[in-house]
Amino acid sequence: LKVLVAGAGGQLGREFVVRLADGEHVVTAPHEKDFNIGDKDSVRRQVDAAGPDVLINCAAYNLVDAAEKEFETARFVNALGVRNLASEAKRVNIAFVHYGTDYVFDGKKGAPYVEDDKPAPINNYGKSKLEGEILLCKETDNYLILRLSWVFGMGKQNFLYKLRTWAEKNDALKIVSDEISVPTYTETVVDCTMEALQKGMRGLYHLTAGGYCSRFELAKHFLSAMKIKVDVQPIGMDNFEFQARRPGFSAMSNAKFAECIGHPLPHWSEEISRFAARCSEREAIIS
Numbered sequence: 272l273k274v275l276v277a278g279a280g281g282q283l284g285r286e287f288v289v290r291l292a293d294g295e296h297v298v299t300a301p302h303e304k305d306f307n308i309g310d311k312d313s314v315r316r317q318v319d320a321a322g323p324d325v326l327i328n329c330a331a332y333n334l335v336d337a338a339e340k341e342f343e344t345a346r347f348v349n350a351l352g353v354r355n356l357a358s359e360a361k362r363v364n365i366a367f368v369h370y371g372t373d374y375v376f377d378g379k380k381g382a383p384y385v386e387d388d389k390p391a392p393i394n395n396y397g398k399s400k401l402e403g404e405i406l407l408c409k410e411t412d413n414y415l416i417l418r419l420s421w422v423f424g425m426g427k428q429n430f431l432y433k434l435r436t437w438a439e440k441n442d443a444l445k446i447v448s449d450e451i452s453v454p455t456y457t458e459t460v461v462d463c464t465m466e467a468l469q470k471g472m473r474g475l476y477h478l479t480a481g482g483y484c485s486r487f488e489l490a491k492h493f494l495s496a497m498k499i500k501v502d503v504q505p506i507g508m509d510n511f512e513f514q515a516r517r518p519g520f521s522a523m524s525n526a527k528f529a530e531c532i533g534h535p536l537p538h539w540s541e542e543i544s545r546f547a548a549r550c551s552e553r554e555a556i557i558s
């Protein structure tokens with residue numbers, strides 16, 4: 272496949288570049304200065320130059336708290352940028368892959384969300400991402416929207432990286448235990464996306480690891496897998512003054528995706544252990 276990736280500098284975009292460098296695919300992955308998805312001309316130039324079979328959007332405005340004050344900036348990328356990409360994909364008649372978020376839900380269901388559940392975002396980031404999905408569907412029906420949650424991989428813009436930096440500077444950490452979702456590994460997202468494309472899947476799916484956990488459980492598991500010794504205590508979300516409200520329970524079920532792809536997805540705890548091993552291996556090479 273000839274693949275054009277938008278947002279190639281982010282954690283998921285970088286993983287696409289790494290994993291698709293296998294000779295089987297031709298990947299074009301311009302950086303944001305040459306491929307600003309909010310700029311229609313920039314999008315058209317890149318699509319015409321690459322002549323892709325599929326357009327994959329990893330670009331997003333992901334600053335959940337900052338989006339409360341910068342709603343229009345978030346919309347520019349997460350809604351209008353997505354519309355630009357979808358419209359170009361339609362023009363050249365190719366599939367468009369886009370990533371959504373569990374933050375389109377309000378967290379009140381109390382059980383894992385399925386694709387038919389009605390979104391009701393409670394913060395501006397979630398609203399901008401939902402608007403992106405809606406605009407996308409108006410432009411093209413040749414799409415794959417994969418909603419993700421708690422994405423982690425190599426890079427600094429994720430909870431696990433922050434956790435390690437906090438653990439280096441403190442003997443004890445307090446981590447929220449009433450925010451629950453599913454940690455999802457970039458490697459798995461890339462592999463599952465390519466499998467879904469090969470199978471010709473189209474439409475909206477929830478793509479997460481198996482099970483779910485609180486941030487507290489995630490922190491304990493990851494730090495123990497990394498053999499980092501630090502005392503971790505649970506704490507409630509209301510002890511922090513976040514600018515954006517967050518859904519309490521936003522775990523999504525991957526049952527529809529797993530059924531269509533033909534195999535179950537690994538449990539989040541296995542994914543965290545696999546990621547910890549990758550980090551340790553990499554650090555051993557560097558040192």
Ligand SMILES: NC(=O)c1ccc[n+]([C@@H]2O[C@H](COP(=O)([O-])OP(=O)(O)OC[C@H]3O[C@@H](n4cnc5c(N)ncnc54)[C@H](OP(=O)(O)O)[C@@H]3O)[C@@H](O)[C@H]2O)c1
Nearest residue numbers: 278280281282283303307308330331370372419420421422
């Ligand atoms: N991270 C999570 O926990 C999470 C959870 C649920 C869903 N998702 C979704 O998963 C997808 C991938 O997220 P990620 O974690 O890889 O995000 P990320 O690391 O923040 O990467 C997003 C990339 O998009 C770039 N970008 C921002 N505005 C752009 C523009 N106008 N044109 C082109 N590129 C632009 C960013 O560049 P700058 O850094 O220079 O701004 C960044 O490199 C996104 O759709 C995200 O909403 C993520």
